[in-house]
Amino acid sequence: MECVKLEKTDLMTNIAAPETIDAFFERLTGEVDRLPKRLKQCADYVAANPDKVAVSTIAELAEAADVQPSAFMRFCQEMGFSGFSQMQKLFRSDYSQKWPDYTTRLAKLREHGTDSPSALLAEFVDVGRASLENLITTVDPDALQSAVKALAHADTIHLVGFRRAFPVTSYLSYAFEKMSVPAILHSGIACMSMAQLIQKQDAVIAVTFAPYTQETLTIAGLAKDRGADLVAITDVVTSPLARIGGTQLLVSELDVGAFRALSASLSLAITLAVSVGAARERI
Amino acid sequence: MECVKLEKTDLMTNIAAPETIDAFFERLTGEVDRLPKRLKQCADYVAANPDKVAVSTIAELAEAADVQPSAFMRFCQEMGFSGFSQMQKLFRSDYSQKWPDYTTRLAKLREHGTDSPSALLAEFVDVGRASLENLITTVDPDALQSAVKALAHADTIHLVGFRRAFPVTSYLSYAFEKMSVPAILHSGIACMSMAQLIQKQDAVIAVTFAPYTQETLTIAGLAKDRGADLVAITDVVTSPLARIGGTQLLVSELDVGAFRALSASLSLAITLAVSVGAARERI
DNA sequence: ATGATTTTGGAATTTTTATTCCAATCTGGC
DNA sequence: GCCAGATTGGAATAAAAATTCCAAAATCAT
Numbered sequence: 226m227e228c229v230k231l232e233k234t235d236l237m238t239n240i241a242a243p244e245t246i247d248a249f250f251e252r253l254t255g256e257v258d259r260l261p262k263r264l265k266q267c268a269d270y271v272a273a274n275p276d277k278v279a280v281s282t283i284a285e286l287a288e289a290a291d292v293q294p295s296a297f298m299r300f301c302q303e304m305g306f307s308g309f310s311q312m313q314k315l316f317r318s319d320y321s322q323k324w325p326d327y328t329t330r331l332a333k334l335r336e337h338g339t340d341s342p343s344a345l346l347a348e349f350v351d352v353g354r355a356s357l358e359n360l361i362t363t364v365d366p367d368a369l370q371s372a373v374k375a376l377a378h379a380d381t382i383h384l385v386g387f388r389r390a391f392p393v394t395s396y397l398s399y400a401f402e403k404m405s406v407p408a409i410l411h412s413g414i415a416c417m418s419m420a421q422l423i424q425k426q427d428a429v430i431a432v433t434f435a436p437y438t439q440e441t442l443t444i445a446g447l448a449k450d451r452g453a454d455l456v457a458i459t460d461v462v463t464s465p466l467a468r469i470g471g472t473q474l475l476v477s478e479l480d481v482g483a484f485r486a487l488s489a490s491l492s493l494a495i496t497l498a499v500s501v502g503a504a505r506e507r508i
Numbered sequence: 509m510e511c512v513k514l515e516k517t518d519l520m521t522n523i524a525a526p527e528t529i530d531a532f533f534e535r536l537t538g539e540v541d542r543l544p545k546r547l548k549q550c551a552d553y554v555a556a557n558p559d560k561v562a563v564s565t566i567a568e569l570a571e572a573a574d575v576q577p578s579a580f581m582r583f584c585q586e587m588g589f590s591g592f593s594q595m596q597k598l599f600r601s602d603y604s605q606k607w608p609d610y611t612t613r614l615a616k617l618r619e620h621g622t623d624s625p626s627a628l629l630a631e632f633v634d635v636g637r638a639s640l641e642n643l644i645t646t647v648d649p650d651a652l653q654s655a656v657k658a659l660a661h662a663d664t665i666h667l668v669g670f671r672r673a674f675p676v677t678s679y680l681s682y683a684f685e686k687m688s689v690p691a692i693l694h695s696g697i698a699c700m701s702m703a704q705l706i707q708k709q710d711a712v713i714a715v716t717f718a719p720y721t722q723e724t725l726t727i728a729g730l731a732k733d734r735g736a737d738l739v740a741i742t743d744v745v746t747s748p749l750a751r752i753g754g755t756q757l758l759v760s761e762l763d764v765g766a767f768r769a770l771s772a773s774l775s776l777a778i779t780l781a782v783s784v785g786a787a788r789e790r791i
Numbered sequence: 792a793t794g795a796t797t798t799t800g801g802a803a804t805t806t807t808t809a810t811t812c813c814a815a816t817c818t819g820g821c
Numbered sequence: 822g823c824c825a826g827a828t829t830g831g832a833a834t835a836a837a838a839a840t841t842c843c844a845a846a847a848t849c850a851t
Binding site: 577578579582 | 801
Binding site: 544565566567577578581591592593 | 837840842
C-alpha cells in the first residue's frame with residue numbers, strides 16, 4: 226500500500242467526501258493506519274463517540290480527543306471533507322435520517338410525475354416504519370403502565386376520538402368487545418353527545434391529533450370535571466388534550482403530504498387494549 | 509459565571525432555566541397558552557421536533573417553524589433560558605442519551621418485564637414493522653394500479669368492512685372526505701344494509717380478514733352482481749372475498765397472540781385513497 | 792375609532808466558531 | 822548529529838451564528 230499522492234492540482238485534490246456514515250467509517254478504517262499520531266487520536270475519538278460529533282463544536286471535540294482544533298480540522302480534511310462543518314453536516318443529517326422530510330420528498334415525486342401507486346405505497350410503508358420506531362421513544366413506559374392501571378379499574382371505558390382518530394377508537398372498541406371489557410365507543414351518530422354517560426368511576430380514552438377536534442376536547446374536559454380517569458392519546462405535549470390532564474401517551478406520527486400514517490397510534494392502542502384486558506382478568 | 513440580571517425586577521422574569529428536558533416540557537405545557545402566536549409556533553415546533561433543536565442553528569429552526577430568528581430567540585428567553593445557546597445546550601446533552609439504535613431501545617423496553625405493557629408495545633411495534641415490510645412484497649403493483657383506475661372512474665365509492673376491518677374503512681372514509689371524493693361508509697348502523705345504494709357505475713372497496721365477516725361478503729357479492737367494480741382487501745388468495753372476483757389486494761398481517769396488527773392494512777388503505785384522489789384530479 | 796401596549800420582522804451588532812497560516816517541533820534516514 | 826520532510830501547536834483571520842435593538846404592525850381596552 227504505497228501512498229499515491231496526486232501532486233498535480235493541489236487545488237482540487239478532493240477525493241469525494243463520504244456521503245453516508247457507513248462510507249465514512251469504511252474510509253476511516255482503511256485510512257487509520259497511515260495517519261500520524263494526533264490525527265489517529267481524532268480517528269479513535271470519533272469512532273468511539275460518533276454521536277458527539279453532531280452536537281459539539283470542533284473545539285470541544287479537539288479537547289476531548291486531547292488534540293488541537295487545527296489537528297481535528299486536518300483530520301476532517303484527510304477524510305475527504307472540506308472541513309469540520311461539512312463533516313458535521315453528515316453526522317447531523319444521519320441522525321435525522323429517521324425523520325426525513327417526506328413532505329418535500331413527496332412533492333418531488335409529484336412533480337416528476339412518477340407518483341405511481343406503488344411508489345406511494347413505498348413511502349407510506351417507510352413512514353409507518355419510522356413512526357413505529359419513534360413510538361418506542363416517545364411513549365413513556367411509566368405513563369403506559371399507569372394508563373393501564375387506571376383503565377383496568379374503571380367501571381366502563383369510554384372511547385372518544387373522531388375523524389382521523391376514529392380508526393383508533395373503533396379498533397379499541399373491537400378489541401375491548403372481543404375481550405369482554407365494557408367499553409363504549411362515542412360515535413357521534415346523529416350528533417348526539419354521549420358525554421352524559423360518563424360516571425365518576427369510569428375512564429376515558431381520548432384520542433386527537435392536530436388539528437384537534439373540539440368535540441373530543443370538550444368530552445375529555447367534562448370527564449375530568451366529573452372525576453373520571455383520563456388517558457390522552459395525542460401528538461405533542463403542547464396539544465390541548467395533553468393539557469387537560471390525566472395520563473398522556475404521546476405519538477408523533479409522520480405524514481406523507483397531507484396524510485398521516487396511523488401505524489404508531491394503532492399499535493399503541495392495541496397494546497393498551499390487550500394490557501387492560503389482561504390486567505382485568507387478574508383482578 | 510452566569511450573569512444574572514437582578515437590577516430590573518419589573519417582573520418575575522428571573523425564573524431559573526429548566527435543567528432537564530422534562531422540566532422544560534413541563535414548563536412549556538404550563539406556559540403555552542400565554543404565548544402569543546409566533547412564540548406558540550415555536551413551542552409547537554419544538555414539541556414536535558425536540559431532536560432537531562440539538563442539531564440545528566436558530567436560523568434553521570426559525571425557518572422550519574415559519575418564524576423569524578428573533579422570535580425564536582424570544583421564545584427561548586420566555587422559557588427561562590438566557591438565549592438559544594443555553595437552551596440548545598440542554599437539548600444536546602439529552603441527545604446523546606437516545607442514540608442507541610432501534611434494536612437496543614426495543615430490547616430495553618422488553619426487559620421492563622415480560623408481561624408489562626411496554627414489553628407488549630415492543631412486540632406490537634416489531635410485528636407492525638414486519639407486516640409493513642411484508643406488505644411491499646405481497647401487494648402486486650399492477651393490481652394496485654388497476655384498483656386505483658377502477659376507483660378513479662367510479663361515480664361513488666362504497667366502503668365496506670366491519671369489526672376488525674372497520675378502522676380501515678373509516679380511515680378511508682376520512683381520507684376521501686378530505687379530498688372531496690364521493691365515498692359512502694357502510695356503517696351497519698341499526699343493522700340497516702346500505703347495499704341497495706350500490707349502482708352499476710359505482711365501485712366498492714371491501715375489506716375483511718379471517719374470520720371473514722359474512723355481511724361484507726354478501727355486500728361484495730351483490731355489488732359484483734350489479735356490475736359495480738370491486739376492490740378486495742383481504743389476507744390470502746383463498747379468502748372468500750378474493751374468490752368473489754374484482755381486483756385483489758393482499759395483506760398478510762402478523763399477529764401478537766389473538767390480535768392482529770393493522771399497520772399494513774392501514775398503509776395500503778391510505779395509499780389507495782391518496783392515489784385515487786390524485787388520479788381523480790387529473791381526470 | 793383612538794391611543795396605549797404588546798408583538799413582530801428585519802437589520803445591526805456582538806460573540807462564537809471554523810478555518811488558515813506559519814513557525815516550532817518532531818521523525819527517520821544517512 | 823544533521824538535514825529534509827512530515828507533523829504539530831497556537832495565534833491570526835474569516836465565516837457563521839447568536840443576540841440585541843428598534844421601528845412597524847397588530848392587538849387590546851376604552
